[in-house]
Amino acid sequence: MAKAPKITEAEWEVMMALWAKSPLTANDVVDILSKKTHWQRETIRTLINRLVQKKALGFKKDGRQYHYYPLVDQTACIKAETRSLLRRFGGAPVEPMLAALVEEQQLSPDQIERLKQILAGEGAPQGRRHKKRDA
Amino acid sequence: MAKAPKITEAEWEVMMALWAKSPLTANDVVDILSKKTHWQRETIRTLINRLVQKKALGFKKDGRQYHYYPLVDQTACIKAETRSLLRRFGGAPVEPMLAALVEEQQLSPDQIERLKQILAGEGAPQGRRHKKRDA
DNA sequence: CTTGACATGTTACAAGTGTAACATTTATAG
DNA sequence: CTATAAATGTTACACTTGTAACATGTCAAG
Structure with a gap:
């Protein structure tokens, strides 16, 4: 899994579908996203193509069909986006973020755990500062 | 404070400056951002103007100078952005977000607290589900 | 082999963003 | 009052993103 390219909001929908299950054909993705959005087939295909260009998706040909699959890891993307947001917030207080997090999601007790x-x-109050970047 | 309009990444820099201290003149903002970015004066002024158009900033004239100040609340914006990101992640696991949060920031012990x-x-395991939207 | 159906490829186009130059107004120094 | 400097206003332009139509290639049926 390569280092997360910039994935736009609309493209995330496509990635989500493929992270949930892959490989999928373009039509599979269209079917899935048609239920969540009002996008036309062609719109969805454009998103897929852009993701391929960005190397966020790969595919293998099978006859005339392409089977797409993610080339980037979901967790890594989530972390990247989150970090991007944090950088944007600069030294701003982080509490509102966690507050939004617990408010928005219906967090399950074990997620909270x-x-x-x-x-x-x-x-560890005053303990060692961690330094490792993520995996 | 109105309901956060869409503030782009570059615009956030401007907002951050004004959330930290306001009112400021355009030049004040230029001075501040020139230290953090490589943007030209005119670029920064464009960002300020767009923020005014978006009603994210207000200003009062004082002679030939304008004194700008935020019309939207920082905490509300942070929560809005965070929620937007969460919505994007759909039902994806939230742990990576918090992980990024604690890794990225050098969280102070009391922030962690x-x-x-x-x-x-x-x-409260199995407790009441909260429902209130933020302030 | 020809044709059609359906897959993918190519092109489009408006709005938003990043990045900035050029033009105009106005307070203040002479 | 006039010129100048410094402020704001107007315009620009390429790239990205959302949204999609049109064109082309190819398996499969007749």
């Missing part, structure tokens, strides 16, 4: 876990690792 | 606090409020 895992989030706490992550924070717990950071807790 | 406050984040834990927020989560603690959510903890």
Whole structure:
């Protein structure tokens, strides 16, 4: 999985479909997204093509059909987007972000548990500063 | 403070300056951003003007100078952007987001404390689902 | 082999963004 | 009052993004 290229909002819908299940043909993707959006087939195909150009998707030909699959990792993309947002916020307070996070999602108790876990690792007051970039 | 219009990445820099301190003249903003970016005066002025058009900034004339100030609340904007990102992620796992959050920022111990606090409020396993939208 | 159906490829076009130059107004120094 | 400097206003232009139509290639049926 390569290093996340810039994926636009509309393109995310396509990626989400393929992260959920892949490979898929263009038509599969069209079928899936037609249920969530009002986009025309051709619109969806354009998005797929752009993603291929960006190397976010790969495909293998099978007869006249192409089977698409992600070339980038979902988690990595989520982290990249999140970091991008954080950079944008500069030194702004992070609390509103977490607040939005817990408000927006219906967090399941165990998701909350895992989030706490992550924070717990950071807790060590005055402890070592972590430095590792993500995987 | 009105309901956050769409503020682009470059425009955020301008907003950040004015959220940090306002009112500021265009030149003040130019001075501040010139230190962080390589943008020309005119570029920065364009951004300011667009923000005024979008009603993200207001100004009062004082002689030939305009003094700009935010018309939207920073916290609200941060939450809006965060929600937008979350919506984009759909039902994707939220852990990578928090992970990026704690990795990216050098979170101070008390920031971590406050984040834990927020989560603690959510903890009540199987408890009431909150529903309130933000302020 | 010809034709049609359906796949992909190519092109389009308006709005938004990043990045900036050029033009006009106006306060202030002479 | 006039010229100048410094402020704001107007215009520009290429690239990206959202949204899509039109063109071309190719498997498969007759």
